[in-house]
Amino acid sequence: MRNRRAGLGSLLACTAVLAAVTTACGSDSGTSADGKIELTIATFNQFGYEELLKEYEAAHPNIKVSERKTGQAADHHKNLFTKMAAGSGLSDVEGVEEGYLSQVMTRAGQFNNLKEIGPNVDGRWLDWKTKSVTAKGGELIGYGTDIGPLAMCYRKDLLEAGGIPTDEAGIAATFATWDSYFAAGKQYAEKTGKAWFDSAAQIFNPMHNQAELGYFDKDDKLVIDSNGDKAIWGKVTAAVAQGQSAKLKAWTPEWETGFRESAFATKTCPAWLLGNIEKNSGPEHKGKWVVTGSFPDGGGNWGGSFLTVPKQSKHPKEAAELAAWLTAPEQQIKAFKAKNTFPSQLEALDNPELTESTNEYFGQQVGKLYAEQAKKVDVAQYKGPKDGQIQDDIVGPALLSVEQGTNADEAWKKVVEDAQKATK
Template identity: 65%
Template sequence: MRSRRRQITALVCAVASTLAVTACGAGKAADGRTELTIATFNEFGYDELFKEYEAAHPDVKITQRKTGQGAPHHQNLFTKLGAGSGLADVEAVEEGYLSQVMAKAGQFNDLKEIGPKDVTPDRWLPWKAEAATTKDRRLIGFGTDIGPLAMCYRKDLFASAGLPSDPEEVKRLFATWDSYFAAGDQFVAKVSGVAWFDGAAQIFNAMHNQHDVGYFDRSDKLVVESNPAIRSDWTAVTNAVAKGQSAKLVAFSNEWNTGFKLGRFATKTCPSWMLGVIETQAGPENAGKWAVTDAFPNGGGNWGGSYLTVPKQSRNAAKAAELAAWLTAPEQQIKAFQARGTFPSQVDALENRALLEQVNTYFGDVKAGALFAAQAQKVKAAQYKGPADGQLQENVFAPALQSVEQGKNPDEAWRTAVQEAQKAAK
């Protein structure tokens, strides 16, 4: 009877291994190796790195669960956090969802405790590590990539408006938000049928994320009404909309994608990964028309990037943390960058020659690696994000700004946004 039970158990574990479930045998694969599951989304550039890690650690088998988009990945993560089971040993978290993870920090391991002792937060840019550090100084995630911001623009459209088009000369236009919107007034007055920027929400989010205090203060109190910077941003952006500066496009929509190809707007807030988006959507017929400059209104900023976390559900937490530490080490960040363009967040990686010498031919042979490495250094601190921060950005302020672009009174739209923010924050 006991022998029969062992046979059934072995069969179940073998099937579970095939399905990438780690519940059997304390995370053992069918061949007896320690199985580490890692859940990611989109492209992290890890496929070849997994092979390299397994070759150096013959006792480890890595099983990847890769989701095509970030939203379903994170929905699955939060569902399984609530259920108390089913998570991978290593779970990737995108920065837009990090505040929700930090609100559930008790369900994740402190990587300073279980990770390799030589892997300390000072390996990363300070603001990158700080964003994944709890109020009681527990480190929840090892930083992967980042999205330092620069400005991209259409040189030919700038020339049509009588604006400078050389990357060095345009910096003065992008020095502050005031100078940016002033240049937008000049542009729309000279060029008909083309907007200055793609959509109001894209500009508003970039402005908002530069402030020390955003939608929430550090006690998680909603401060939308009491934070004058938010209303000031709202006024500046909606004024620009009223003057015809917005193409009124929703980011990542089909219309937005087509807007690149047809030249519907002249400037784009441009994190490092946006270069690939522009090249793909604008197409080869627009090669050489787009340029990027190492300037961003009111200083630096960041849009994008992720973390590797180890949930307490993991049955191999220490080994999972070791894998996460290795994947995010400078050497591997450079390899991931070369494979998929994910921009490094570790200090040593940002000084790597392979990064600094990287050239983007589509944008006029610019040394894009060096440009964005410099932009990353301009980010001084990560804005504190409350538990509902991402929800306010995506489901409250973006739709409210879109309603202004569709003709709604800005003051009325503001009141609606405040009311919806209060509901979301409860």
């Protein structure tokens, strides 16, 4: 959905976009010819489970586990929802990425309540991580895997060229609020004639994600025209008009080239993005990018996944035990070391193997920094049934149209109208 992941660079260089795949589980009976219980787990991109599943099988000789991987989250979730509608074909454990979680939560009845069938793992996760996957009736639908705590990345040399102070106090002041961020961007654009950030959508989304409500209230009523997004829209599009946006759509070849060509000076960067920055910027810019925990208006989260156990599973108890084991702090640290998926478990966030890890490209202990950012988040944003569709298919394209010359007010009217049509 949000085409993310490439991780934390060097030690933190490939975060995961986690969870999902497409095939049916094991044999029709869920038991192999030699009597072993067969479980399948569906994941996407990199969860870091390859060696962990071997370890689990060694400790559970009566269990055989097959991991089915899909390259992209969008493909996995399309498959997931198709098989949910069909009533068959799901794996015993299905990964769900947070951008698709709202669609799963509206179908919570198709998933097992892990509080009932799984081991007691209360208190394992950051509170907001658990709340986001808890249904209105209190059912726990999934176990948390990774997260995407937000920080800000900036090119120190470019800020200095634009007259933006880069000492600790100066950076804290520049990134204190969105107003101070855009004020600095205006100064930078006027002085250098270059862009402050990569694209409007990459700024709007983190700003939107900081609110308690997404595009819907808790009764699943569309509130895009009254939840504060219009004010965010105004700030972002005003910055576009001032030349602060490089107008580079994320994940395109032009966007990737923009890093190497120093097309923008700052980048909102969840933990999983650091690997992209390193890859796209190239070795010639090693040491020029800096990560700061000073994030406008306090930070937030962008990304992460969960492991669920569909009611289609023939072995739900064993599937829940596998999912619980994979999401234990010990295993999540191993996954972090394997693929740099940033953990959501409280014990893992305090583990020296994470907090003392250094990203060579940035020259910083980014594990400690992002662990602190994760602990700053105190609320899981409520997302309605079509939250992801509105963000990806309506708001994002509309912001791009503004960058290409569409009047911002007219584009906003269309956003509201299209969102209303999509939810009828």
